[in-house]
Amino acid sequence: MTGILPPDLAGWLAAQAKGIDAGDVPAALILPRLADAGLARVGVPGALGGQGGTAMDAVGAIAAVARESLAAAFMLWGHRCFVEFMVRTPNHALRDRLLPDLLAGRLAGASGLSNVMKFLAGLEPLEVTARPEGDALVIDGILPWVTNLREQGFVVATAADPADGGPALILALAHDDPGVSRGADLALMAMRSSDTAALRIEGARVPRDRIIAADAPGWLPGVRPAFLAMQCGLPLGLARRSLDEAAGETGAGRGVLAAPIAALRARLDQVAAALEAGLASGGFVTRPAALFELRIALSDIAFEAVSLELQAGGGRCYLQGPGGGFARRWREAAFVPVITPSTVQLRTALAALGRAA
Structure with a gap:
């Protein structure tokens, strides 16, 4: 299990942990540092640009960051989850389009699937809907708490309940999609430098080639x-x-x-x-x-x-x-x-x- 950070990254996280917690370190600096150290590639098949290894190696990488800063590790977790969605999606065109920038940290990945995980467990209904409009889907709803919404560029996975029936689907929303708006950073008690905010989706027209999974x-x-x-x-x-x-x-x-x-x-x-x-x-x-x-x-x-x-x-x-x-x-x-x-x-x-x- 991977659990040792490169010394320069470990030193940087140790020095910045207090500032990351308090919101004094720009969130935009954190994920690129983690990606530069190769942490987004751990457990990703080499054929897709990763370092290989197992899912437990990815757990170990996140745990190693959490030793120094849970906020930074939480960002890595959200990003690495989206990477995993790309590894496992049957939509290989979407995967090939997004994965290089995700692995390099140029694009922040956000896991907006907490709602659907609770939906699967019978704990709450889906908060996002999708209705067909020509060759696209029109998305409405709100994701009240999402981490890694980096203003310089993010992509978030969300589940949507189709208005015309059928199973819920998983799709990718981008920071610059019309109708997708990021709120102000949440006033968290700590972990402030994590780009954590609410995401409001109002009539966002998303092409069907952004579907991660058609049967959630x-x-x-x-x-x-x-x-x-x-x-x-x-x-x-x-x-x-x-x-x-x-x-x-x-x-x-x-x-x-x-x-x-x-x-x-x-x-x-x-x-x-x-x-x-x-x-x-x-x-x-x-x-x-x-x-x-x-x-x-x-x-x-x-x-x-x-x-x-x-x-x-x-x-x-x-x-x-x-x-x-x-x-x-x-x-x-x-x-x-x-x-x-x-x-x-x-x-x-x-x-x-x-x-x-």
């Missing part, structure tokens, strides 16, 4: 494992960093924390191994509940890890200067459970299946 319910189960597994890279990297920070504290009485730190690290490794095994076997395609449970477990572990970091660091963690990194990780851990699909939504889906997590 049939196509998405094959994509969902990578979508959620790469999302798992966020708490995976965050938890590892907090556990390393906790283990590095040597003050009086800190030895009592050695056993719980080791136990939580073992749990984390166990969940990561289960994630890798499920991706390799393809079992998550037909048994998504197992992946839901791992995603919930990682969210819980991240919370426990930052709590151990706090206990190990003591009062220093509550000082603005020396405690700055911890405070950022504490906020990041608070974000993990609300990433769509949230842990509440995943627990709801599991309850409907008669499982508990």
